[in-house]
Amino acid sequence: MHLLKPVAVACAALLLTSGCLAVRAADRAEHRQAALDKLHDKFAAADTDHDGFLTRAEAQSGMPNIAAHFDEVDSDHDGKLSLAEVGAYFAKMRADRGK
Numbered sequence: 001m002h003l004l005k006p007v008a009v010a011c012a013a014l015l016l017t018s019g020c021l022a023v024r025a026a027d028r029a030e031h032r033q034a035a036l037d038k039l040h041d042k043f044a045a046a047d048t049d050h051d052g053f054l055t056r057a058e059a060q061s062g063m064p065n066i067a068a069h070f071d072e073v074d075s076d077h078d079g080k081l082s083l084a085e086v087g088a089y090f091a092k093m094r095a096d097r098g099k
Contacts (some may be wrong), residue, residue, distance in 0.1 A: 039086065039087060046061065048061075048062070052082065054066070054081040059081060063086075066086055072089070073086060075089075
């Protein structure tokens with residue numbers, strides 16, 4: 001009987017911990033989706049000619065922090081930024097912060 005109680009307590013603690021981890025993972029996924037939605041909205045607002053790309057002038061006007069790093073963000077060096085390039089830049093910055 002004495003062994004049963006510590007095992008039950010350990011099992012309960014494990015269940016609570018795994019539940020908390022699942023909640024945190026869900027919160028992170030929700031936060032990431034909200035950040036992606038916000039990026040998409042900012043990009044769309046900055047893309048004044050609605051061609052799916054930001055020129056240097058559009059970036060300067062609508063996303064000045066991106067404009068400050070335009071050449072670095074423009075990974076294919078075509079003089080315009082796609083949403084994928086901007087997203088990749090933010091992902092790289094996030095990864096670098098985690099190091």
